[in-house]
Amino acid sequence: MLAVLILAVFALALALFKLHAYRRQMVEMARILEETPAESNLALTVETGGEPARRLCRAVNRRLEKGRQLRQETLSRERELRHTMACISHDIRTPLAGAMGYLQLLEEEPEQGEEYLKIIGRRLGELDGLLDELFLYTRLQSGSLPLKCKMTAVLPPLYDALAEFYLQLETAGIEPRLRFDREDISFYADKEALGRIYRNLIANAIRHGRGDLSISVTESGVCFANLIENGPVPDPGRIFDRLYQGNPARNNGGAGLGLTIVRELMEQMDGKASARIENGELLIELGFSGGMAAEQGGSAD
Numbered sequence: 001m002l003a004v005l006i007l008a009v010f011a012l013a014l015a016l017f018k019l020h021a022y023r024r025q026m027v028e029m030a031r032i033l034e035e036t037p038a039e040s041n042l043a044l045t046v047e048t049g050g051e052p053a054r055r056l057c058r059a060v061n062r063r064l065e066k067g068r069q070l071r072q073e074t075l076s077r078e079r080e081l082r083h084t085m086a087c088i089s090h091d092i093r094t095p096l097a098g099a100m101g102y103l104q105l106l107e108e109e110p111e112q113g114e115e116y117l118k119i120i121g122r123r124l125g126e127l128d129g130l131l132d133e134l135f136l137y138t139r140l141q142s143g144s145l146p147l148k149c150k151m152t153a154v155l156p157p158l159y160d161a162l163a164e165f166y167l168q169l170e171t172a173g174i175e176p177r178l179r180f181d182r183e184d185i186s187f188y189a190d191k192e193a194l195g196r197i198y199r200n201l202i203a204n205a206i207r208h209g210r211g212d213l214s215i216s217v218t219e220s221g222v223c224f225a226n227l228i229e230n231g232p233v234p235d236p237g238r239i240f241d242r243l244y245q246g247n248p249a250r251n252n253g254g255a256g257l258g259l260t261i262v263r264e265l266m267e268q269m270d271g272k273a274s275a276r277i278e279n280g281e282l283l284i285e286l287g288f289s290g291g292m293a294a295e296q297g298g299s300a301d
Contacts, residue, residue, distance in 0.1 A: 029044055029057070033060075043064065043065075044057050044060055044064075080242075088130075088134060092130055095123040095126040095127040096123070096127055098119075099123035102116045102123070134257065137242075137257045137260065137261055140265070145268075147265075147269060148190050149189055149269050149270075150188070150189075151187070151188060152187060152190070153184070153185070154180075154186060154194070154217055155180065155185070155217065157191055157195035157198060158178075158215070158217070161199045162176055162202065164199065165202045165203070165206070168203075169206065174206060174211070174212055174213050175213075176213045176214075177212055177215070178215050178217070179214070179217070180216070180217035180218070181217070181218050185218075187221075187271075187288035187289075188271075188288055189271070193268070193269060196261070196265060197265050197273075200258040200259065200261055201262060202224075204259060204284075205224065208228075208229050209282065210226070210227045210229050211227040212226065213225075221286050223284070224284045225281045225282065227282075228280060228281065228282050236277055239259055239275045239284075240260055240262065240273060240275070242260045259273075259284075262284075266286060269288070270288075270289040271286065271288045271289055272286075272287045273285070273286055
């Protein structure tokens with residue numbers, strides 16, 4: 001009987017010791033969490049044995065690491081947002097300042113009114129284009145631009161885009177060379193989005209390319225190709241990144257969102273936009289998720 005009592009007392013003492021050790025470990029973990037800065041990389045450790053304590057420690061460390069990653073992502077987004085706003089503010093301010101400058105000249109030299117008004121109109125047109133680009137990108141990022149995708153004829157919106165840029169292409173000395181396998185090629189796309197993609201790619205070729213613009217339409221997709229302008233060679237792996245400029249001088253107009261919008265629209269249509277450089281030419285290829293409705297007995301708009 002005495003032996004049993006001694007064993008019971010010993011077991012109780014052991015349990016109390018373990019309970020005290022667990023309590024001390026919990027208090028120490030709480031102290032570390034309270035005193036350690038949120039940005040610290042410190043991880044908790046367990047001095048007491050037992051799977052429950054180790055499991056709790058692993059769970060807390062995973063949560064701490066996830067919190068650190070979220071903070072780093074937030075800081076990165078904040079830096080990117082500040083950079084974006086600075087770049088866009090610069091791009092918006094340039095045509096606005098130009099228009100205001102010519103308004104002042106118009107007051108001082110009214111006899112040059114017709115010429116100055118044309119310049120002011122061009123500057124305000126540039127500003128309108130920048131704001132439209134920014135608004136579209138914002139809607140794409142927020143998911144507030146629903147696309148109505150269906151089998152869509154590829155060539156009609158391309159003809160419309162080329163006609164819209166006729167004067168700019170002629171002024172830049174660029175002659176579009178259009179090649180296609182057949183006229184009834186169709187892809188799964190939103191017609192308005194497809195037209196916007198074409199316009200952005202044509203504008204990019206005018207701003208940053210040289211020589212004629214080659215546009216190939218095949219059953220596998222659409223490819224825009226033109227010679228790279230003299231100067232820094234763009235990085236095909238970054239060309240669709242927001243605000244990326246192959247020319248650091250940023251003197252060719254645009255807010256650096258045109259190709260980013262191309263990629264976003266293609267991805268929302270379950271397609272893909274890619275770029276590569278070949279024989280001094282920049283090739284931007286559009287790949288769609290489905291095509292050739294005419295062969296499948298379907299219809300396309």
